[in-house]
Each structure stands twice: as C-alpha cells, then as structure tokens.
Amino acid sequence: MPTEPYIQPTHAPNDVATLCIVGPTGAGKTHLAMSLAEYTKSIGITIEIISMDSALVYRGLDIGSAKPTKAAQEAVNHHLIDIIEPTEVYSAARFANDAKRLCAEIRERGNTPVVVGGTMLYWRAWAYGLSSLPPANPEIRARLDKEGKSMSWPAMHNQLAKVDPETAARLEPNDAQRVQRALEVYAITGKPMSLLLADSPSEDGRVGSTIPPWIHLISLEPNDRKRLHLNLEKRFDEMLAAGFLDEVKALRTNASLHADLPAIRSVGYRQTWEFLEGEIDAERMRYKALAATRQLGKRQLTWLRAIEGRKTFDPFNPEQMKTALDSCKEVLSN
Template sequence: MQTELHIQPTHSLDRPPVLCIVGPTGAGKTHLAMTLAEHAKSIGHTVELISMDSALVYRGLDIGSAKPTKAEQAAVQHHLIDILEPTESYSAARFANDAKRLCEEIRHRGHIPVVVGGTMLYWRAWAYGLSSLPPADPIIRARLDGQGKVIGWPAMHSELAKVDPITAARLQPNDSQRVQRALEVYEITGKAMSELLAESPSEDGREGSAIPEWINLISLEPSDRSRLHQNLERRFDEMLVGGLLEEVELLRKNPGLHGDLPAIRSVGYRQVWEYLSGEVDHAEMRYKALAATRQLGKRQLTWLRAIAGRKTFDPFNPDELKAAIEYCKQSLSK
C-alpha cells in the first residue's frame, strides 16, 4: 500500500526553532506576523512569512480568504500564496515538504522564517508527518462525491459511523470533505482512519502531542467566543460589500471550476457559489457561511487545545496581545 510521504524535519542545535503563529480564523494571526516583521526590519533583520492556509494557495481567491493585501505582500515576503489555479489541488504532505524547503532556503539567505496560518492538518503534516494515511484515489473520491450528492452528506456521515465511529464522532455531518476522506481511507486500506492514526500516535498531532523541539508554537486563542463570532460576522459582511459576490461570479466563468473542487469548498466560497447557482437565497447563504466559519474556528481551537506546550495568548486582551508581540520579538534575538 502506498502512503503519503513521511517527512522527518531536520533541526540543528545551533539554530533557533522556527516560529509558528497559529489560531482560529479571525484571531489576528496576520496582524501579529506583520507587526513582528516590521520590528525585525527596525533592528536589521528580515522576516519572510510562510502561509499555512489551504485557501491562500489559490489565485483568484482573494476577498473571501482574507488574503494579505498587495501592500502587505509588498512590504514583507510571503510564500505559498497564489501558487495554484483553483482547478488544482494542494495536500498537507505537499505543504509539509514546501514549508520545510522554504525554511531552509530562507535561513540560507540569512533571513528568519515565520510560519503563519490555521490549517491544522497542514500543521500536523509539517510537525509530525503523515505516513499512516494513503494518498487520494481519484476514482474512489469521484464515486463518493456522487453518492454524497444523491443521498446527502449526513447519510454518508451515518455510513462512516458504521465503520469508523471514532472519526465520525469528531466530524460534522455536513463536513463533506472530511467525511469523504475518512470513507476513502477506509475503502483503500480496509482500516478506519482513527485506527491508522492510533497505530502511529506520535504523528497524530492531536491527542496531547508535544511540539517538536524545532518549532516554537505561538497560539492566539480568544477567550470571548461571542466577540470572535461578532468579528467574524462583521468581517464576512465587509467581504460581501468589498466584492466577494463579484469575485465568485468571475470564478464561475472558468469552465474548469465546479463546486466539488477543494478551492470552491473553502468556507465562504462554497456558500456564495451555492447562492449564485440559485440553490439558496441571500439570507440563507449568509447564515450558512457564518455557521461554517464558526464551525471552522471551533475545529481549529479543538486541535490547538490538544497540543501540549504551545505558548497561548488571548488576542482580545490588550495585555496578552502585547505580551504575545513581545514574546515573538524576543524570539528573533535567540
């Protein structure tokens, strides 16, 4: 059986750990990273940012992905942004390889790599590897997609619960991408995804896993969930005013794009795509997009809280945000 490439990161004791800034969507990761980069410049260092975000890799997905602005990208070198067409796919294993390579290249230039983002499957692949899971099978995946469209993803979730109740219990019934992947893994291997991950617990990166010594993990975790939700609601409305509908309408003109592609499944894009297809009205589109965004943030926090040894700061607390900035600044001099 083929498996995804297992990546063994290298670490040299004469170099500081790679700083990685994570947190749920809307927590202020980009702001912290840009603040750190500006400070580094003021003391004669150069920071280069490596995006750990599954939506930012796609060209044309700008507004709905909260992609760093052109000005921000001009001020600080960003990597793994706009590297693929939305018709293409990107994997966690590929990210792990890319991030590892970029860290080495950035350090070779005498600069400082900082990884920033909230795609936690990418984090797991980069930090621990993914040797236990098989690569995607396009034939099986297409068939599962077809089944999902016919009977609905809650019904597919029920099928998953029969063969892998542990994985099913942590997935939302409508989380088509993850339900599909778990069913695909079971069909390819004959084993539940939870069983495969349990066979290599050091690679799972979920249940109390320690952070590898070559990573310094900074986690922005808002304590006020209602305030985070309000911020996310305001941000999505600003995206709508800022041209999100027009952005997706332009994407829809590409004959190679459809609603089952990973790019279009991204939170926000999927719901707007459904609206422009006439499947839902504007109010339902907005409701579903906000619900999906909140669910994403909840999943991200669940991942983060299971990682032992992370440095945690509340970005909504001014003192803690200041402490996070100072901590990151100090890491530059180590």
C-alpha cells in the same frame, strides 16, 4: 494521483527554533505577524512569512480567503501565496516539504522565517510528519459524493460513525470533504482512518502531542467565542461589500472549475458558489457561510487546545496581545 509521501521532520539548522503563529480564523494572526515585522525591521532583522493556509495558495481566491493585502505582501516577503491555480490540488505533504525548504532558503539569505496560519493538518505534517494514506480514488469519491448529496452529509457521518467512530467523533456532521475522505479511506483499505493514522510513523502527530523542540508555537485563542463570531460576521459582510460575489462570478467563467474542487470547497466559496448556481438564496448563503466559518474555528481550536506546551494569548485582550508580541520578539532575539 500519487500517494502522499511520509515527511520525516528534521531539526532546523544549528537547532535554531522556528516561530509559528497559529489560531482560529479571524483571530488576528496576520496582524500579529505584521506588527512583529515592523519591530524586527527597526532592529535590523528581516522576517519572511510562510503562509500555513490552505486557501491562500490559490490564485484568484483573494477576498473570500482574507488574503494579505498587496501592501502587506510588499512590506514583508510572503511565501506560499498565489502559487497554484484553483483547478489544482495542494496537499499537507507538499506544504511540509515546501515549508522545510523555505525555512532553509530564508536562513541562507540571512533572514528569519516565521510560519503563520491556521490549517492544522498542514501543521501536523510540518511538525510531526504525515502518514501515507491511500491516494484518492475518483470512482469511490464520485460514488460517495452522489450518496452524500442524496442522503445528506449528516447521514453519511452516521455511516462513518459505524465503521470509524474515532474519526467521526472529531468531524462535524456537515463537513462533507472530511467525512467523504474518511469513508473513502475505509472503502479503499477496509480499515478506519483512525487506525491507519495510529499505526503510522507519524503517531506523535496525533491530537495531544507536545510541540517539537525546533518550533516555538504562539497560539491566539479567544476567550470570548461570541465576540469572535461577531467579528467573523462583520468580516464576511465586509467581504461582500468589497466584491466577493464578483470574485466568485469571475471564477465561474473558468469552465474547468466545479464545486467539488478543494479550492471551491473553501469556506465561503462553496456557499457563494451554491448561491450563484441558484441552489440557495442570499440569506441562506450568508447563514451557511457563517456556520461553516464557525465550524472551522471550532475545529481549529480543538486541534490547538490538545497541543501541549503552546503559549496562548487572547487576541481580544490588548495586554495579552502585547505580551504575545513580546514573546515573539524574545524568540527572534535568541
């Protein structure tokens, strides 16, 4: 696997700023984008949505990823959805390249790109550039995965804290994928990931950065975390009622898929996979899936709240959502 290339951020053509709608999972990003599309259509502007979501890129991951409906995708042209198989890997560097290319192509058609999503590593790569961390090492990764399953990931997180306390501080103890990657980077280079990122040309992309002048960032950040959690519980139960278990069962018929692939590690899919493997019961599956979803939202909000200059709106406040839509309209009208 090749090393991720460094992406040098560039200004949009003619310094035209790109609108980007972000927020934690379940905050209503897609709803805001579709409301904007309905308005712009009425005034003769056509927007195209570039998805900034690490789960939506995979074919077959539909219900559990809350993928926009076919009707929504037919109403508004969406990009970076259903572009690879779940056996493949999609990276932040690839997203940065794809998003940059798509913004240019959409403008060449006379339309307006709008980036929508909550995968903040993708945001970092697109907005600031991404450093060249070492590529994955299958042997080291397999060893760490074996140790994690044997010792528990909180124990592995404790190991990470000894060699890279800065990275450990921003990761949840049960975030197996990211804890494993940080330990892998240290095992390969002998240096903590936090140091490598700090020394990289993309240092400006670290937490606490200001927004590049060529991006307008609209961030949906709920003031009522409990209400968000209740909405996420309701959404997960609706996914189950819509056939989420059958969706994962269908994925499991592909002999090339396994629990360690990034697609299957997606929130909800990993826990459902464990249930179908017989490792946990249905009640535990639901509990773990909701806990992982809440942790994801917490990480996303941590990223967002450290970005200076973003415009924030509470998605549970109708007046603020109206103002958020007006702010989006203003960006596109200028």
